[in-house]
Amino acid sequence: MANSNLPRRIIKETQRLLSEPAPGISASPSEENMRYFNVMILGPTQSPYEGGVFKLELFLPEEYPMAAPKVRFLTKIYHPNIDKLGRICLDILKDKWSPALQIRTVLLRYSCFWYLYGFAD
Template sequence: MTAPLPRRIIKETERLVAEPVHGISATVHDDNLRYFDVRIDGPSQSPYEGGIFKLELFLPEEYPMAPPKVRFVTKIYHPNIDKLGRICLDTLKDNWSPALQIRTVLLSIQALLSSPNPDDPLANDVAQRWKEDEPAAIQTAREWTRMHAR
């Protein structure tokens, strides 16, 4: 028997449905209300434009005192996202605050797609290429988006 869902999670889930964020959808699993299938549209004017990226989001028992666990399921060429889909984002680690919500996290990830940060990499090879030849890295990101995010 699982513990009842905290009221905060119920309210956040209801708000995600009632007030969807442009370019983001999060669908809760029927069998586990702490687990979400997330879809983020690649932001316009970014190398990910036109792509549809699937992510998994899981709220641990400690949430909101601990950040949600989020990872990309769709392969992506990005200096802050590794081959396993893990995301290097300060709000998911050291800068997490219980004041943040699921929608804030998803908006932060969407913003990360608009502005990759090769100075705080998770995928060192991608970050290195981004620094040495940004146009080529952006071109690779576009190709990966075409191949994996359609």
């Protein structure tokens, strides 16, 4: 990781994401700006999204970890909790955000989002 201007916490979290990837999730920082992550999540089995590969972008604002990451789907997807710009209504990115949460936590929440917010509704 070449970006020496990054806070140590972001560097450590990025190293963990790369060395211990979460199941069904691929996340790698952009070479141009290590605050941007390219994310791919596999659609869950036994769901309308099974077999799909969903691209997302995750951005860590300057205020991170005091402010939540910004995340949106780049892959067009129909889901009642995702708007037309790919933004998801997820509590931990809004009023439930805590600096104790990490990038990995957010990605894991996205990977189980399908189950938390019911695609059958």
